[in-house]
Amino acid sequence: xxxxxxxxxxxxxxxxxxxxxxxxxxxxxxxxxxxxxxxxxxxxxxxxxxxxxxxxxxxxxxxxxxxxxxxxxxxxxxxxxxxxxxxxxxxxxxxxxxxxxxxxxxxxxxxxxxxxxxxxxxxxxxxxxxxxxxxxxxxxxxxxxxxxxxxxxxxxxxxxxxxxxxxxxxxxxxxxxxxxxxxxxxxxxxxxxxxxxxxxxxxxxxxxxxxxxxxxxxxxxxxxxxxxxxxxxxxxxxxxxxxxxxxxxxxxxxxxxxxxxxxxxxxxxxxxxxxxxxxxxxxxxxxxxxxxxxxxxxxxxxxxxxxxxxxxxxxxxxxxxxxxxxxxxxxxxxxxxxxxxxxxxxxxxxxxxxxxxxxxxx
Ligand SMILES: NC(=O)c1ccc[n+]([C@@H]2O[C@H](COP(=O)([O-])OP(=O)(O)OC[C@H]3O[C@@H](n4cnc5c(N)ncnc54)[C@H](OP(=O)(O)O)[C@@H]3O)[C@@H](O)[C@H]2O)c1
Numbered sequence: 001x002x003x004x005x006x007x008x009x010x011x012x013x014x015x016x017x018x019x020x021x022x023x024x025x026x027x028x029x030x031x032x033x034x035x036x037x038x039x040x041x042x043x044x045x046x047x048x049x050x051x052x053x054x055x056x057x058x059x060x061x062x063x064x065x066x067x068x069x070x071x072x073x074x075x076x077x078x079x080x081x082x083x084x085x086x087x088x089x090x091x092x093x094x095x096x097x098x099x100x101x102x103x104x105x106x107x108x109x110x111x112x113x114x115x116x117x118x119x120x121x122x123x124x125x126x127x128x129x130x131x132x133x134x135x136x137x138x139x140x141x142x143x144x145x146x147x148x149x150x151x152x153x154x155x156x157x158x159x160x161x162x163x164x165x166x167x168x169x170x171x172x173x174x175x176x177x178x179x180x181x182x183x184x185x186x187x188x189x190x191x192x193x194x195x196x197x198x199x200x201x202x203x204x205x206x207x208x209x210x211x212x213x214x215x216x217x218x219x220x221x222x223x224x225x226x227x228x229x230x231x232x233x234x235x236x237x238x239x240x241x242x243x244x245x246x247x248x249x250x251x252x253x254x255x256x257x258x259x260x261x262x263x264x265x266x267x268x269x270x271x272x273x274x275x276x277x278x279x280x281x282x283x284x285x286x287x288x289x290x291x292x293x294x295x296x297x298x299x300x301x302x303x304x305x306x307x308x309x310x311x312x313x314x315x316x317x318x319x320x321x322x323x324x325x326x327x328x329x330x331x332x333x334x335x336x337x338x339x340x341x342x343x344x345x346x347x348x349x350x351x352x353x354x355x356x357x358x359x360x361x362x
Contacts, residue, residue, distance in 0.1 A: 004361065005028075005029060005030055005031055006030060006031050006032070006080040006081055006354070006359065006360075006361055007031075007034035007035075007078050007079045007080050007081075007361075007362075008025060008031040008032060008034060008079060008080070008081050008083060009034060009035040009036070009037065009076040009079035009081070009082040009083070010022065010025075010033065010035070010036050010037065010082075010083050010084075010085065011037045011038075011071045011082060011083070011084040011091075011094060011095075011098070012037070012038060012071075012084060012085035012086040012087065012091075013036035013037060013038055013047065013051075013068065013085070014036075014038040014042050014050050014068065015038070015085050015086075015087070015187055015188065016054070016085070016184055016188050016190075016338060017085030017108050017187075017338055017343050018036075018038070018085040018343075019051065019054060019055055020055070020085075020338045020342060020343035020344070021083050021085055021343040021347070022036075022059070022060060022063055023055050023057055023060070023343075024287070024339070024343055024344055024347055025083075025347065026060035026062065026063070028286060028287065028347060029286055030286060030350075030351055030354060031347070033060075033062065033066075034078050034079050035066075035069065035075060035076050035078065036063065036066050036067075036069070037068065037069050037070065037071040037072075037075065037076070038050065038068050038070075039070070039090075040070055042068045043068055043069055043070045044067065044068070044069075045067070045068055046064065046065055046066070046067060046068075047059075047063045047064055047065070047066045047067075047068055048063075048064040050068045052188065054188060071086070071094045071098075072097070073097055073098050073101035073103065076101075076103065079103065080104075080359065080360070080361050080362055081103070081104045081106070081350055081359050082098050082103045082104065082105050082106070083105075083106050083107075083343070083346050083347070083350070084098075084105055084106065084107040084109060084346075085108050085342070085343065086108075086109050087109075087187070088109045088110050088111055091107065091109030091110075091111050092109075092111040092112070095107055095109065095111065095112065095147060098145070099140070099145045099146065100140075100142075100145065101145065102142060102143060102144045102145035103144070103145050104144065104145060104146055104147075104148075104350070104353065104358065104359045105145070105146070105147040105148070106147075106148050106149075106150070106347075106353075107147055107148070107149045107150070107346070108149070108342045108343070108346060109149070110149075110206075112147055112149055113149045113151070113152075113210075113214060113217075114213060114217065116227075116228045117132060117136035117139055117140075117227070117228060118132075118136065118147055118148070118149060119132050119133060119136075119148045119149070119229075120149050120150070120151055120214060120218060121149070121150060121151075121218075121345075121349050122150060122151050122156055122218060122345055123278065123279075123280040123285070123288070123349050123351075123352055124160045124163075124278040124280060124281075124288075124289075124292045124314075124316070124340070124348075125159045125160055125163045125218050125219075125278065126163070126218055126219075127278070127279045127280050127283075128222060128279060129222060129229065130148065130349070130352060130353055130356060130358065131222050131226055132222060132226060132227065132228060132229070133148065133353070133358050134226075135226060135227045135228070144360075146358070148349055148350075148353065150342065150345040150346050150349060151214050151218060151341075151345075152207065152210045152211060152214050153181075153185050153250055153335070153337035153338070153341030153342055154179045154181055154185070154204075154207055154210075154211050154239075154241055154250050154252070154337075154341075155210070155211045155214050155215050155218070155239075156250070156316070156335045156337075156340055156341040156345065157250065157252060157316040157317075157318075157333040157334055157335030158175070158177055158211075158215065158252050158254055158333055159214075159215055159218045159219065160276075160278075160292060160293060160316045160333075160335070160340075161254070161273060161293060161316065161318055161331070161333050162175065162215070162219060162256065163218070163219060163276075164272055164273050164276035164292070164293060165256070165258075165264075165269065165272060165273070166219055168264075168272045169258055169260065169263070169264050169268075170258065170259055170260050171232070171234075171235070171258070171260075172219075172232075172235055172256050172257065172258055172259065173234070173235060173257050173258065173259040174235070174236045174237075174255075174256065174257035174327055175215065175235060175236070175237045175254065175255075175256050176254070176255040176256075176327065177211070177239045177240070177252050177253070178239075178240045178242070178252065178253045179207075179211075179239065179240070179241045179242060179250060179251070179252045180200075180242055180246070180250070180251045180252070180253075181207075181241060181242065181243050181244065181250045181337070182244070182247055182248050182249050182250055182304065182337055183243065183245065183246065183247060184247055184248050184337060185204075185243075185250060185337045185338075185341075186204075186243070191243055196243060196244075196245050197245060198245070199245065200242055200243070200244050200245075201242065201243040202240075202242050203241075203242075203243075204241045204242070204243055207241040208239045208240065208241050211237070211239040211241065212237040212239055215232075215235075215237050216231040216232045216233055216235055216237065217229055219231075219235065220232050220233075246304045246305075248308055248336060248337060248338060249304030249305075249307070249308030249334055249335070249336055249337065250304075250334070250335055250337045250341060251302065251303075251304055251332060251333070251334045252332065252333050252334075253331075253332055254330060254331055254332070254333060255324045255326060255327045255329070255330040256324075256327055256328060256329055256330070257324075257327035257328050258328055258329075263328040263329070264328075264329070266321055266322060266323060266329065269329050269331075270295055270297075270321050273293045273295050273318055273321070274293065276292050277292060278292050279352070280348050280351070280352050283352060283355050285348055285351040285352060285355065286351060287314060287344060287347050287348040288314065288348060289310075289311030289314040289315040289340075290311065290315075291310075291311055291315050292316070293316055293317075293318055294307070294311070294315050294316070294317045294318070295317075295318050296317060296318070296319040297319070298319065299320070301317070301319040301320075301332075302317035302318070302332060302334035303334075304334060307334050308334060308335075308336045309336065312339070312344075313336035313338075313339030313340060314336075314339060314340050314348070315340070316333055316334065316335045317333070317334045317335075318331050318332065318333045318334075319332050320332045
């Protein structure tokens, strides 16, 4: 680690994910918040005045007086790295301009996730996919710039649990997942209160195809030439995504079938999940949780209100592991959607990239 922290810019700093970035980066020893960007609506205002702060922790003192700027690379010249919590409607063009201006970009937006040369990384799942960054730089003639994305927040917890099981027991052939997703997953102000109070909305636009495609890429491998990814395209995935009246934390009920004719027992699955350690933990990254998967044995866990802050929101929680009468095994899994499902994942991806020498000071 360098003596001086790397200077970080945040795109979309005023939004739900942007606020999480600020909250988490304010105590991170590897990065120091340097520049905040948002839309023209916010530009020119002090961060304190531009932002409708929604987190329980107080807004860090050192960002209150920073002037928010528009998301133009020229304003970010002091930054070594850029984190993006931009709305997907505008993220594509803006992030592209930052990559071309030679910034390493760690993004939460969907726009580049499925591109061939773009790593889609959950740091508790597949940090080894960062190996393709150098190929991306070669293809686009970049020296320092690149983009790494993290996944849709609904798939995060499921991918962590399935990666642990796939490593130990081999391929998973079928996945059926039903999500119960928090309101904050839609950003702010998100779903109108009259639509979500006393209700469940059994549709989230575009979410199910993203879940299915991203899970295959996340559980896939870097190809032999290290130029892209071999997705788990033989794995059959079916997701049903629902919005529920919970503030933070996406819960999913998951049933899986293993490719093997001799699937593991419930006890073997529990032991495997409990013992799972990801590369980002082994590397000793600051934001990596001590426990990747916290397995609860009580019959009524995990629950969003009780378990979402496990490992400071960086762990996922699994419970109700049991036999499935249709497939092999079923369980519930919970992940904090704005921490390990968004800003926390981006920051930990950047910490891994820093240890790999992909991100460095100017
Ligand atoms: N919420 C989650 O749990 C979650 C999880 C994973 C991924 N994501 C993804 O992360 C991204 C951000 O989501 P969010 O929930 O934080 O959304 P959000 O609360 O709506 O925040 C959007 C941010 O984008 C900025 N923005 C909007 N239009 C802009 C423009 N034309 N130029 C520059 N900045 C602009 C906004 O700035 P102003 O305040 O100035 O309008 C705000 O800072 C999205 O791509 C989303 O899909 C979200």
